[in-house]
Amino acid sequence: MSTSAPAADGPLTDEGLVQLLTPAGERVAHPTYDAWAEDLDGDRLRAMYRDMVLTRRFDLEATSLQRQGELGLWAQSLGQEAAAVGSGHALRPQDHVFPSYREHGVAHVRGLEMTDLLRLFRGVDHGGWDPAEHGFHLFTLVIGSHTLHATGYAMGVQRDGLVGTGDPTRDTAVVTYFGDGATAQGDVSEALVFASVNQAPVVLFCQNNQFAISEPTTRQARVPIADRAPGFGIPSVRVDGNDVVASCAVTRQALERARSGGGPTFIEAFTYRMGAHTTSDDPTRYRTSEQEEHWRRRDPIERLRVHLERTGELPEVFQAQLAAESDAFGEHIRTTVRAMGHPSPHTMFDHVYATPNAVVDAERAWFTQYEQSFVDHDGRQAAGGHR
Amino acid sequence: MTVTSDRARLTEPPPAPAPAPFPTGTQRLPMAKALNLGLRRALANDPRTLLMGEDIGRLGGVFRVTDGLFAEFGDDRVVDTPLAESGIVGTAIGLALRGYRPVCEIQFDGFVFPAFDQITTQLSRMHYRSQGRLRLPVVIRIPYGGGIGAIEHHSESPEALFAHTPGLRVVSPSNASDAFTMIQQAIASPDPVIFLEPKGRYWEKGDVDLDAPLLAPHGSPSDLDHARVVRAGTDVTIVAYGPTVATALKVAEAAAAEGTSIEVVDLRTISPLDTATVAASVRRTGRCIVTHEAPVLYGSGAEVAARITEECFYHLQAPVLRVGGFHTPYPVAKIEHDYLPGLDRLLDAVDRALAF
Numbered sequence: 219m220s221t222s223a224p225a226a227d228g229p230l231t232d233e234g235l236v237q238l239l240t241p242a243g244e245r246v247a248h249p250t251y252d253a254w255a256e257d258l259d260g261d262r263l264r265a266m267y268r269d270m271v272l273t274r275r276f277d278l279e280a281t282s283l284q285r286q287g288e289l290g291l292w293a294q295s296l297g298q299e300a301a302a303v304g305s306g307h308a309l310r311p312q313d314h315v316f317p318s319y320r321e322h323g324v325a326h327v328r329g330l331e332m333t334d335l336l337r338l339f340r341g342v343d344h345g346g347w348d349p350a351e352h353g354f355h356l357f358t359l360v361i362g363s364h365t366l367h368a369t370g371y372a373m374g375v376q377r378d379g380l381v382g383t384g385d386p387t388r389d390t391a392v393v394t395y396f397g398d399g400a401t402a403q404g405d406v407s408e409a410l411v412f413a414s415v416n417q418a419p420v421v422l423f424c425q426n427n428q429f430a431i432s433e434p435t436t437r438q439a440r441v442p443i444a445d446r447a448p449g450f451g452i453p454s455v456r457v458d459g460n461d462v463v464a465s466c467a468v469t470r471q472a473l474e475r476a477r478s479g480g481g482p483t484f485i486e487a488f489t490y491r492m493g494a495h496t497t498s499d500d501p502t503r504y505r506t507s508e509q510e511e512h513w514r515r516r517d518p519i520e521r522l523r524v525h526l527e528r529t530g531e532l533p534e535v536f537q538a539q540l541a542a543e544s545d546a547f548g549e550h551i552r553t554t555v556r557a558m559g560h561p562s563p564h565t566m567f568d569h570v571y572a573t574p575n576a577v578v579d580a581e582r583a584w585f586t587q588y589e590q591s592f593v594d595h596d597g598r599q600a601a602g603g604h605r
Numbered sequence: 606m607t608v609t610s611d612r613a614r615l616t617e618p619p620p621a622p623a624p625a626p627f628p629t630g631t632q633r634l635p636m637a638k639a640l641n642l643g644l645r646r647a648l649a650n651d652p653r654t655l656l657m658g659e660d661i662g663r664l665g666g667v668f669r670v671t672d673g674l675f676a677e678f679g680d681d682r683v684v685d686t687p688l689a690e691s692g693i694v695g696t697a698i699g700l701a702l703r704g705y706r707p708v709c710e711i712q713f714d715g716f717v718f719p720a721f722d723q724i725t726t727q728l729s730r731m732h733y734r735s736q737g738r739l740r741l742p743v744v745i746r747i748p749y750g751g752g753i754g755a756i757e758h759h760s761e762s763p764e765a766l767f768a769h770t771p772g773l774r775v776v777s778p779s780n781a782s783d784a785f786t787m788i789q790q791a792i793a794s795p796d797p798v799i800f801l802e803p804k805g806r807y808w809e810k811g812d813v814d815l816d817a818p819l820l821a822p823h824g825s826p827s828d829l830d831h832a833r834v835v836r837a838g839t840d841v842t843i844v845a846y847g848p849t850v851a852t853a854l855k856v857a858e859a860a861a862a863e864g865t866s867i868e869v870v871d872l873r874t875i876s877p878l879d880t881a882t883v884a885a886s887v888r889r890t891g892r893c894i895v896t897h898e899a900p901v902l903y904g905s906g907a908e909v910a911a912r913i914t915e916e917c918f919y920h921l922q923a924p925v926l927r928v929g930g931f932h933t934p935y936p937v938a939k940i941e942h943d944y945l946p947g948l949d950r951l952l953d954a955v956d957r958a959l960a961f
Contacts (some may be wrong), residue, residue: 292739344733344740349735349739367696370697373699377655377681377700405695412696570732570733572740
């Protein structure tokens with residue numbers, strides 16, 4: 219049995235993908251999804267372009283910071299900006315996102331202070347931001363676990379009576395992002411079951427970037443991943459994930475279905491992880507440079523740039539401003555990360571429980587006393603202390 | 606004209622009787638009924654409390670602990686879930702993030718393991734991971750323990766696995782009165798609670814004061830944190846919890862007839878461990894036996910023994926002894942009483958402790 223199926227087969231087929239913008243940057247008509255993209259004028263598309271450019275800048279800066287030893291690890295989103303930014307633009311303020319750790323574009327669109335995302339990778343925080351502030355949950359590093367949290371959260375939204383009221387400022391949807399690898403996890407199947415039988419207002423957004431570290435999607439599935447959802451009673455759609463317009467349109471439709479009480483939708487965004495899984499990975503061991511080159515020619519940012527240029531919607535002054543903004547953003551990221559303080563060891567005892575806990579309190583007290591034992595009578599850290 | 610199809614007639618259950626008014630005063634109730642009333646009161650007091658689990662709706666749970674609650678509170682609050690434990694706990698986490706207080710029923714101890722990942726990697730850590738921003742007031746009710754002649758995976762005692770996980774509270778009532786109050790305190794807890802119900806004691810009756818003032822305010826130390834001396838004695842302390850407390854009390858009766866005075870401590874909470882109450886008892890008696898149904902190897906009794914040895918070393922007249930399950934899978938029902946810590950094995954341990 220071959221371990222590398224031809225790219226056009228099974229779960230890696232590009233048949234049936236919703237596409238509104240061709241790789242050459244040409245806007246093409248679609249009978250269903252034009253209606254969900256008709257208001258995406260020059261201003262909106264430029265806003266998406268800006269978000270993709272800044273997301274990529276953030277990603278490249280983070281990669282550099284990891285190489286410089288400033289971050290312990292980094293998970294790149296290189297090449298996946300369109301699916302993230304496009305779907306992010308479909309969200310309303312009251313919607314809630316349960317992301318995977320590669321949805322930097324969604325975080326950016328939700329208005330997070332992006333350097334907060336780097337706290338986890340620098341090793342100073344397990345979280346780093348307030349999920350309530352931007353409707354953007356913390357990362358869940360156990361793959362697929364958060365799809366159940368999203369589904370439960372959506373069940374809560376139902377109980378809050380915030381589905382199908384007809385008020386666009388109140389009706390609420392939940393979206394959860396996960397990769398092709400995650401779809402093999404039992405929790406994702408259970409999330410599909412719970413979402414379906416409860417008709418929960420949740421959109422399950424699968425970023426099929428074709429790799430779970432080294433394993434191609436053919437190791438997770440025999441058929442297109444989106445084909446699974448109808449078996450659970452959930453409608454699904456495959457979208458060209460490198461097409462920001464189509465990604466926005468299909469997500470808008472799915473979110474609206476959820477908000478209006480129509481239940482869950484499964485979206486498979488077919489894209490390509492142009493970078494490594496993380497900075498610890500080496501993709502040259504499992505894929506070819508020809509394949510990478512093929513996808514580099516389908517770069518999602520370049521696609522929109524060509525489209526905007528062709529339609530006369532990318533004035534030079536905008537490009538110059540964006541370049542300057544991007545440089546300033548890069549500087550901000552570098553400066554902020556390098557200034558992140560070293561956490562006090564005592565903080566490891568904080569927030570284990572919401573209520574006082576005798577065991578944790580006793581261990582904290584012991585640790586404090588132990589630390590004090592290294593301090594001499596003049597208050598200095600004694601020689602031979604543990605650090 | 607409304608037409609009821611044959612299919613609807615066949616599947617429509619009979620109408621439920623109107624709920625009886627909430628009883629008052631002190632009543633003699635089996636633990637299962639005390640739990641039922643505790644859940645009922647929690648549901649009535651807080652519209653954001655909801656129950657989730659397999660068969661807990663119309664059936665009332667396989668042990669009938671949720672009997673009548675579906676009829677009284679409806680299917681939005683007493684939720685028959687898909688048969689998927691990870692899904693139950695995972696969606697409960699999501700509901701808690703949205704401000705609800707889910708109480709999950711795991712049908713039997715041995716079926717908690719599909720949810721083990723969600724409990725240990727997600728439920729227990731969300732508060733820590735979020736720097737205290739996110740609270741998950743989720744209760745996982747697990748009927749546990751053996752002695753009921755069940756088939757495999759229906760008699761397990763997994764408490765040490767959860768007590769070993771920071772961020773979880775692990776408690777187990779031993780009697781109807783505690784069951785009534787502790788389930789309500791667990792639901793009020795801002796931290797996740799593994800609530801272990803000794804299923805072998807579900808039908809044992811005790812006096813329950815249904816009007817007792819209940820809950821310490823959120824965030825303050827509550828009764829849920831404390832062990833209790835349930836029988837005073839002078840010669841040996843037996844530390845027990847859940848199903849073994851009643852056994853320990855029988856041992857104390859039997860030993861008293863032979864002139865040995867046994868103090869029984871009902872641990873009530875396994876995490877956090879109330880070492881102070883146990884240590885105070887052992888300083889009085891000088892001897893300590895810990896008993897539980899779970900295997901003694903790496904069990905919660907090992908933790909009690911270590912801490913008592915550290916804190917009461919000069920008071921001990923004998924090593925702390927453990928009486929519990931063996932390092933075997935839970936055995937078949939016909940021999941389970943040879944595995945479980947019963948009267949004879951505990952009396953043997955008392956003799957050994959006194960022989961030092």
